[in-house]
Amino acid sequence: MERSRIFGIEVSPINLRRLSNFRANRRGYWSLWIFLIIFVASLFAELIANDRPALVMYDGEYYLPIIMDYPETTFGGFLETATEYTDPEVEEMILEKGWMVWPPIRFSYDTVNYRLSEPAPSPPSVDNILGTDDQGRDVAARLIYGFRISVLFGLTLTIISSAIGVAAGAVQGYFGGLTDLLFQRFIEIWSGLPTLYLLIILASIVEPNFWWLLGIMLMFSWMGLVGVVRAEFLKTRNFDYVLAARALGVSSKTIMWRHILPNAMVATITFLPFITSGSITTLTALDFLGFGLPPGSASLGELLNQGKANLHAPWLGLSGFIVLGTMLSLLIFIGEAVRDAFDPRKVFK
Amino acid sequence: MSKLLEIENLAVTFGRGEDAVEALRGVSLSIEKGETVALVGESGSGKSVCALSILQLLPYPLAHHPSGSIRLQGEELVGANQKQMQALRGGRIAMIFQEPLTSLNPLHSIGDQIAEAITTHQLISKQKVLERVCELMELVGMQDQISRLSALPHEFSGGQRQRIMIAMALANDPDLLIADEPTTAVDVTIQAQILELLADLQKRLGMGILFITHDLGIVRHMADRACVMQAGKIVEARTVDELFANPEHPYTQSLLASEPKGHPTAADAAAPVLASLDDLKVWFPIKRGMLRRTVDYVKAVDGVELSLKRGHTLGIVGESGSGKSTLARALLRLEKSEGAIQFKEQNIDTMTENQIRPLRADMQIVFQDPFGSLSPRMSIAEIIGEGLDVHGIGTTKAERDQMIEDVLGEVGLDAASCDRYPHEFSGGQRQRVSIARALILKPDLMVLDEPTSALDVSVQAQIVDLLRDLQRRHNLTYLFISHDLKVVRAMSHEIMVMKSGKVVEQGNADQVFDHPSQPYTRALLAAAFDIRSVNNDSLNK
Numbered sequence: 001m002e003r004s005r006i007f008g009i010e011v012s013p014i015n016l017r018r019l020s021n022f023r024a025n026r027r028g029y030w031s032l033w034i035f036l037i038i039f040v041a042s043l044f045a046e047l048i049a050n051d052r053p054a055l056v057m058y059d060g061e062y063y064l065p066i067i068m069d070y071p072e073t074t075f076g077g078f079l080e081t082a083t084e085y086t087d088p089e090v091e092e093m094i095l096e097k098g099w100m101v102w103p104p105i106r107f108s109y110d111t112v113n114y115r116l117s118e119p120a121p122s123p124p125s126v127d128n129i130l131g132t133d134d135q136g137r138d139v140a141a142r143l144i145y146g147f148r149i150s151v152l153f154g155l156t157l158t159i160i161s162s163a164i165g166v167a168a169g170a171v172q173g174y175f176g177g178l179t180d181l182l183f184q185r186f187i188e189i190w191s192g193l194p195t196l197y198l199l200i201i202l203a204s205i206v207e208p209n210f211w212w213l214l215g216i217m218l219m220f221s222w223m224g225l226v227g228v229v230r231a232e233f234l235k236t237r238n239f240d241y242v243l244a245a246r247a248l249g250v251s252s253k254t255i256m257w258r259h260i261l262p263n264a265m266v267a268t269i270t271f272l273p274f275i276t277s278g279s280i281t282t283l284t285a286l287d288f289l290g291f292g293l294p295p296g297s298a299s300l301g302e303l304l305n306q307g308k309a310n311l312h313a314p315w316l317g318l319s320g321f322i323v324l325g326t327m328l329s330l331l332i333f334i335g336e337a338v339r340d341a342f343d344p345r346k347v348f349k
Numbered sequence: 350m351s352k353l354l355e356i357e358n359l360a361v362t363f364g365r366g367e368d369a370v371e372a373l374r375g376v377s378l379s380i381e382k383g384e385t386v387a388l389v390g391e392s393g394s395g396k397s398v399c400a401l402s403i404l405q406l407l408p409y410p411l412a413h414h415p416s417g418s419i420r421l422q423g424e425e426l427v428g429a430n431q432k433q434m435q436a437l438r439g440g441r442i443a444m445i446f447q448e449p450l451t452s453l454n455p456l457h458s459i460g461d462q463i464a465e466a467i468t469t470h471q472l473i474s475k476q477k478v479l480e481r482v483c484e485l486m487e488l489v490g491m492q493d494q495i496s497r498l499s500a501l502p503h504e505f506s507g508g509q510r511q512r513i514m515i516a517m518a519l520a521n522d523p524d525l526l527i528a529d530e531p532t533t534a535v536d537v538t539i540q541a542q543i544l545e546l547l548a549d550l551q552k553r554l555g556m557g558i559l560f561i562t563h564d565l566g567i568v569r570h571m572a573d574r575a576c577v578m579q580a581g582k583i584v585e586a587r588t589v590d591e592l593f594a595n596p597e598h599p600y601t602q603s604l605l606a607s608e609p610k611g612h613p614t615a616a617d618a619a620a621p622v623l624a625s626l627d628d629l630k631v632w633f634p635i636k637r638g639m640l641r642r643t644v645d646y647v648k649a650v651d652g653v654e655l656s657l658k659r660g661h662t663l664g665i666v667g668e669s670g671s672g673k674s675t676l677a678r679a680l681l682r683l684e685k686s687e688g689a690i691q692f693k694e695q696n697i698d699t700m701t702e703n704q705i706r707p708l709r710a711d712m713q714i715v716f717q718d719p720f721g722s723l724s725p726r727m728s729i730a731e732i733i734g735e736g737l738d739v740h741g742i743g744t745t746k747a748e749r750d751q752m753i754e755d756v757l758g759e760v761g762l763d764a765a766s767c768d769r770y771p772h773e774f775s776g777g778q779r780q781r782v783s784i785a786r787a788l789i790l791k792p793d794l795m796v797l798d799e800p801t802s803a804l805d806v807s808v809q810a811q812i813v814d815l816l817r818d819l820q821r822r823h824n825l826t827y828l829f830i831s832h833d834l835k836v837v838r839a840m841s842h843e844i845m846v847m848k849s850g851k852v853v854e855q856g857n858a859d860q861v862f863d864h865p866s867q868p869y870t871r872a873l874l875a876a877a878f879d880i881r882s883v884n885n886d887s888l889n890k
Contacts, residue, residue: 240722244786247681248736249709262726 021341028337035330042148049105049141052085058098086111105129107138109145109298121306121313131315133306139315143323145298150327153214154280158272161218165225166261166268172226173233174256180230187223195220196291203291213292217282224275225268232264266342273335277328284324300324352422353557354380354403354525359417359427361398361407361581372398374581375417380525380557385548387560387568387589389604390578391805392776396561399578400527402427403559404442405434421525440470443518447530449510453502459513460498466520485516490546508539515546519554526551527559532567536668537832541876544571563805565608569593570880577601607807609839611814613858614821616661616842622691623826624680624712624794625656629688631672631679631850649675650686651850657794662820662827664841664858666834666873672850673830677796680828681712693793710740713787717799719779723771729782730767733757736790756789760815777808781815788819796828801836813839834877838862846870 023029047054052065058075065085072079075094084090086106094100107113107128113136116122120136130139172180199216202208208216236242237260245255286292287301300320307317361373373395380386388396401407403419405426419426421441426434438444446452454462463482467473473481486495489512494505502510511531518526528547532540548571551558560571568575569589576586577600585598596602632646650672657663665673679686682697682705690698692712697705716722723732733753736742743749754764760781771779780800787795797816801809813836819825831837837844844861846854846869854867865871875881 240716240718241724243678243683244714244716244722244783245724245735246683247709247712247714248786248790249706249739250735251739258727259724 018341021343022337025337025340028333028335028340031330031333032337035327035334038147038327039151042144042151045144045148046103046108048103049107049109049138049144050103051106051108051111053100053102056085056094056098056100058094058100060098105138105141105144107141109142110137110296111141112136113138121310121316123313124315130319131313133303133316134310134313139303139319142298142303143300143319146300146303147323147327149210149293149298150280150283150300153210153283154276157214157217157221157279158276160214161222162225162268162272162275164218164222166229166264168222169226169229170233170256170261170264173230174237174252174260176234176237187226191220191223193220199286199291207294208291209294213283213286217279221275221279224278225271228267228271229264232267233260236260236263270335270339270342273331273338277331277335280328280331352379352420353382353384354422354559355418355420356399356403357418357420359399359402359419360415361395361402361412362415363412365413372412372581373402376578376581376583378576378583378586380559382524382557383551383555384574385551385558385560385572387562387572387575388578389562389565389568389575391563391604391807393580394578395581396563396578397529398581400444400529400559400561403525403527404438404444405429406438436470439466439518439523440521441523442525442527443521443523444527444529445511445514445518445531448534449507449514450502452514453510455502458499458501459505462502463498463513463517463520466517470521481520485519488519488550489513489516491516506539507535508542511535511539511543512546515543515550519550522554523556525557525559527561529561530563533562533564537834537876538668538872540567541880544880547571565605565806566880577604603807607810609801609806609810609813609836611817611839613662613840613842614817616658618658620658620660622656623659624690624692625654626676626680627654627689627691629653629676629679629686629690631675631684631686648850650679652688653847653850653852655845655852655855657826657828659793659826660820660824661842662829662840663843663845664829664831664837665845665847666831666837667847667853668832668873670849671847673832673847674798675850676847677714677798677828677830681714681796683714707740710736710742710790711792712794712796713790713792714796714798715780715783715787715800717802719776719783719803720771722783723779725771728768728770729757729774732771732782733786733789736786740790742790752789756785759788759819760785775808776804777811780804780808780812784812784815784819788823791823792825794826794828796830798830799832800829802831802833809836816840834862834874846873 041048046066050066054064054066056063056065063070063074065083069082071081072083072090075083075090076097077083077090077093085100113128113132115127116132116136117125120132121134122128122132122136124131128138128140130143132138133142168183172183195216199208199213202212202216206212233256242255242259245259283292284299284301284304287299288305289301290305292301293299300323303316303320304324307313307320310316356376356378359373359376360371363370363372376395376399378386378388388399390396398407402414403426414427417427421437426437453459460482463485464478467478467481482498483495486492486498491509491512494509497504502513505513531547532543535543544567547558560567562568572589574586574588575592576583577592577598578584579600585592585596585601592601593605596605629650630648630652631650632648634643635645635647636642637644653676655663665676667673675684678684680690682690682700686698688698689696692708695708697708730750730753733756734749737749737752743752753767757764757766762778762781762785766774771782774782784800800816801812804812816827817840820827827840829837829840838858841858844854844856844858845852846861846867848869854861854865854870861870862874865874
């Protein structure tokens with residue numbers, strides 16, 4: 001039988017069918033592409049929204065201000081400090097002997113626009129296409145950076161907590177008995193701990209950053225997948241092929257990894273997009289409450305909070321809402337399509 | 350006499366266009382009043398599709414009939430409207446299914462369920478319904494159970510549940526009864542009782558029966574005429590006597606010839622003992638109460654002694670739940686047990702898992718379900734080669750590939766099938782893969798746990814031949830477990846009859862089969878070979 005290959009990787013017929021099922025869900029399929037394009041684009045946020053030019057050509061030499069700091073003297077100035085490219089005098093100096101390429105948005109997430117025609121928060125204008133927030137920072141730039149950090153946080157949290165959850169569920173389901181009993185009771189107690197209070201207490205001791213938040217959230221989010229994976233292992237460990245493997249003398253670790261885990265992966269993969277969107281929502285909520293990322297960092301939750309505080313500046317709340325809503329909807333649509341793709345009942349359509 | 354049911358040139362196709370699957374291609378058959386017609390064929394031949402299309406219960410419109418007609422006493426059923434069909438189903442045509450536990454609603458009492466079958470079709474008073482329910486219970490031989498009408502299905506045994514199903518089917522005096530493998534899920538002794546009941550009911554009520562089965566023994570015993578189906582067509586339709594005496598179609602001939610027969614290969618009676626059990630017990634605790642104290646035990650295996658001689662086959666027979674499989678698993682230390690287990694003159698019952706691991710290569714197992722026993726996500730080469738990895742047999746990849754290829758050849762599979770996945774194989778081929786997986790380690794002992802039970806008869810015979818051949822070539826020792834006594838007889842040198850975890854009878858195969866000393870063994874043999882139920886206290890206990 002001919003095996004299909006996608007990008008040179010051998011794909012078993014069942015996965016091929018899942019792929020075509022996934023494609024058949026047009027909404028989910030397109031959502032995945034849109035999400036991937038936005039996400040990949042946001043990874044290069046420094047090239048889209050920045051207060052430094054992407055490339056400078058000065059006096060026959062090329063400079064990359066995004067990567068390196070150059071003192072103003074490089075471009076014929078007097079100061080030894082890093083060049084302020086937005087300064088009209090510096091701009092003039094550089095343009096005299098060369099040129100520079102600016103990103104489409106000339107603000108980074110923390111750039112304060114001091115040349116506002118109206119007091120901050122200022123409404124959308126030619127300079128700030130989505131307006132500025134109450135500290136004069138460009139909303140569009142903050143959205144791009146905020147999207148990136150949200151998705152990265154969501155994905156990291158999902159991947160690590162899934163890995164822990166799958167491992168924990170696997171051990172419980174495979175060994176069963178006392179192991180399972182003790183682990184389950186532990187989870188019941190552990191899941192009763194109030195995450196939010198812990199974060200609030202933490203916020204008063206240390207300044208929570210990306211990794212602190214990730215760590216704290218991880219302590220509680222790994223339990224999401226334990227249930228499904230445990231159930232799958234409980235079911236599969238009694239199958240004949242597992243017994244046959246034991247009769248061959250295969251070790252427990254290998255049986256779990258090679259024989260049972262592939263079965264549990266279906267449930268796991270189906271859950272991933274939903275867990276991701278859940279993680280993103282949690283981060284946004286924390287930022288909204290002020291217990292999230294450190295002040296000044298780009299975050300969607302903080303923008304929403306500003307929108308709430310400045311109801312007379314609807315561009316804050318609206319743009320935050322639209323970005324967040326779109327991102328979560330895309331993830332949900334992808335999740336639905338993944339669920340469809342792994343649904344065995346879809347086979348006989 | 351007018352025909353009760355006439356099916357003419359019936360075709361059923363699933364799906365349309367390129368993906369269409371023709372399940373039936375021009376089937377014609379007829380049943381007269383009071384007649385039993387058997388529909389015989391292997392799995393996938395279209396027997397059940399045929400039965401379901403009579404009741405118009407196929408998943409329409411996915412399934413459709415490109416041609417043909419089904420007439421019940423002249424009334425056309427193909428394309429009949431929903432209302433007409435609902436009046437017929439359970440009314441003039443009734444059906445009983447293979448699995449009585451899943452066909453009965455677990456949340457309603459059996460009295461209610463039988464009553465519902467009546468009230469769906471008849472408008473009568475509650476009192477009358479109750480009378481009728483009692484009458485039906487009597488009819489199916491459950492008069493002593495009338496007091497239990499309010500009990501739920503799980504409180505009855507498999508045989509009783511099948512009787513309840515029959516009572517429901519008979520509720521409205523059907524003209525035609527369709528029995529779709531009604532005894533496949535029950536033990537042989539129960540099977541004999543159910544078949545006797547059906548024959549008796551037919552005599553009294555004069556209905557026509559369409560009996561669907563894969564078991565030729567039942568056909569010979571039950572039916573007046575038989576239609577042999579193959580790949581959606583009836584290849585031969587004759588009276589049963591003629592069919593068995595003088596089969597015309599080559600497929601019928603092969604089907605008849607394929608019943609497992611022959612004898613086990615001769616074995617040296619003085620061969621050394623390979624494995625033995627002494628007073629083996631597998632007790633599962635029943636725990637109750639807050640503190641989960643053990644109040645009692647389920648004695649799955651209760652004090653069994655046996656010894657297996659090298660190169661011999663010990664057949665273990667018994668009905669479901671008698672502890673056959675548990676015994677075999679305990680012997681391989683796959684189940685916790687008490688009592689001495691000796692294998693190759695070593696006491697393996699006291700060894701740890703790590704100590705046993707090197708011995709695992711010498712004792713292998715083949716399971717019943719060829720679907721469940723192969724990991725669906727591994728290729729055939731990976732499945733067979735796994736044991737080589739574990740035991741470090743063969744050093745280079747080329748050497749291992751060669752061994753895999755050899756063993757595939759030995760079990761009669763093409764070496765090119767290495768890279769395929771289990772679902773691409775038929776049941777019989779998968780069973781060969783299971784055997785290859787065990788065989789590649791060159792074991793001394795192979796436990797065969799119902800290796801033929803999930804297979805069609807023609808495939809069964811092939812597997813039996815293969816196993817006998819392998820035994821002769823490699824001097825293998827088999828522990829052969831089956832509820833099918835014909836297969837056991839074709840394979841075994843010694844026999845052990847088990848019931849409720851205990852050994853009822855044990856001895857030389859010929860002696861046990863020809864001169865059974867215990868009443869239970871006699872009843873089992875009568876039910877299996879003559880489909881005759883023996884009223885015996887040892888059965889009904």
